[in-house]
Structures are given as structure tokens and as C-alpha cells.
Amino acid sequence: EVQLVESGGGLVQPGGSLRLSCAASGFTFSSSWMSWVRQAPGKGLEWVASIKPDGSAKYYVDSVKGRFTVSRDNPKDSLYLQMNSLRAEDTAVFYCAVYNGWAFDYWGQGTLVAVSS
Amino acid sequence: QSALTQPPSASGSPGQSVTISCTGTSSDVGGYNHVSWYQQSPGKAPKLMISEVSKRPSGVPARFSGSKSGNTASLTVSGLQAEDEAEYYCSSYAGSGNYVFGTGTKLSVL
Numbered sequence: 001e002v003q004l005v006e007s008g009g010g011l012v013q014p015g016g017s018l019r020l021s022c023a024a025s026g027f028t029f030s031s032s033w034m035s036w037v038r039q040a041p042g043k044g045l046e047w048v049a050s051i052k053p054d055g056s057a058k059y060y061v062d063s064v065k066g067r068f069t070v071s072r073d074n075p076k077d078s079l080y081l082q083m084n085s086l087r088a089e090d091t092a093v094f095y096c097a098v099y100n101g102w103a104f105d106y107w108g109q110g111t112l113v114a115v116s117s
Numbered sequence: 118q119s120a121l122t123q124p125p126s127a128s129g130s131p132g133q134s135v136t137i138s139c140t141g142t143s144s145d146v147g148g149y150n151h152v153s154w155y156q157q158s159p160g161k162a163p164k165l166m167i168s169e170v171s172k173r174p175s176g177v178p179a180r181f182s183g184s185k186s187g188n189t190a191s192l193t194v195s196g197l198q199a200e201d202e203a204e205y206y207c208s209s210y211a212g213s214g215n216y217v218f219g220t221g222t223k224l225s226v227l
Binding site: 035037044045046047050057059061062095100102103104105106107108109110 | 118120151153155157162163164165167168169172174206208213214215216217218219220221
């Protein structure tokens with residue numbers, strides 16, 4: 001059974017940093033594209049970042065470029081999102097998801113990031 | 118990277134069919150067959166319902182179907198059931214490693 005468990009969310013002040021983690025199991029993590037997708041309270045889904053299986057390529061939505069960094073540790077079956085210079089508009093539930101080449105076919109339960117003073 | 122356009126709401130009675138549209142551009146929906154649909158119930162993670170425009174993953178009922186014409190993709194739910202009431206989102210590859218989601222449609226079963 002595929003399991004994705006996010007952690008690391010919480011309350012942070014504007015300008016602060018946070019590191020999200022996603023622990024994966026039940027599939028071959030090292031062969032899978034992984035992504036982060038977020039959802040602001042009461043709003044729709046927004047793709048944030050994706051990373052190639054070997055970590056050699058990373059892609060970001062324009063609004064987080066230069067502030068967020070996606071990374072992975074394949075031996076630990078873990079995905080990360082380092083978020084710096086956080087803004088109020090980054091407040092959202094962050095989901096990690098497996099991308100199978102065509103769609104985001106497995107999702108975690110999400111972790112809430114709240115940016116407020 | 119503009120969101121794909123979906124109607125805010127759709128509705129139908131049990132047993133009826135309803136179609137939700139998802140309009141993009143030639144740079145996303147019209148340019149690729151990487152169009153997918155997701156069902157999200159309140160407080161839950163999204164669930165993949167349709168992949169590659171029209172393919173149903175294992176376990177998704179056959180009453181869910183997808184199609185695409187030009188820059189617009191569609192999700193049709195036939196034989197509506199009460200359990201189909203949820204928010205639905207489309208998504209498309211947008212080139213250069215980027216992805217875009219739709220604005221979301223709240224489906225109500227009357």
C-alpha cells in the first residue's frame with residue numbers, strides 16, 4: 001500500500017523558514033517523480049514543485065522560485081521542501097504527491113503551514 | 118501559469134449525468150494529453166479519478182469518464198450518486214516541467 005506522510009508544518013512569522021518532509025513507502029520511491037501541491041484555506045489546488053527521480057531536475061511555480069527548494073533522499077525514501085522568506089500568501093495545506101508520468105496518482109494527507117505574525 | 122477555468126458549481130439529481138468543463142490554452146490542455154481529474158471531499162486529500170484525458174485508474178467507477186476537444190477537457194459523471202458530491206479539479210501539464218490545476222467545481226447531488 002502506498003503511503004505518503006507529510007510533516008514539518010506549523011506557524012511561522014513572515015520572512016521565516018520551514019522545512020517540510022514527506023516519508024514515502026509502498027512503492028519504488030527512487031524511480032518516481034515527486035511533487036508538492038498546496039491548497040490555501042478555502043481555495044483550489046496549486047502545483048508548487050516537482051523533482052526528477054534522481055534529483056537532477058527540479059521545477060517550480062513562478063511564485064516560489066528563489067524561495068523554495070525541493071530535494072529528496074532516495075535511500076531514506078523521503079521528499080523535502082525547504083521554504084524560506086515565507087509570506088502570508090504561502091499559508092496553505094501542503095501535499096506531497098507521486099507523479100506517474102501522466103497524473104498525480106497518490107497523495108499524502110497534507111501538512112498545514114500558517115504564515116502570520 | 119494561469120489556472121485552468123472550471124465552472125464554480127454543477128449539480129444533478131441521482132441517476133442523472135453531469136459534465137464539468139476545464140478550459141485552458143494550447144500551451145496546456147490543448148497541447149498535451151496529460152490531463153487529469155481529481156475528486157476532493159472536505160478535509161481530505163485529492164483522489165485521482167481520470168488520467169491521460171480519459172483513463173480510469175483501478176477502483177474508479179465506470180460512471181466517471183473524461184474527454185478533450187481542443188483546449189477544453191471534460192469530466193462526465195453518469196448515473197450520479199450521493200457519494201459523488203465533492204469538489205472536482207482538473208490538471209494539465211503546461212510544458213517545461215510545469216503543471217497547472219483548474220479553479221475547481223463543486224458538484225452537488227440534489
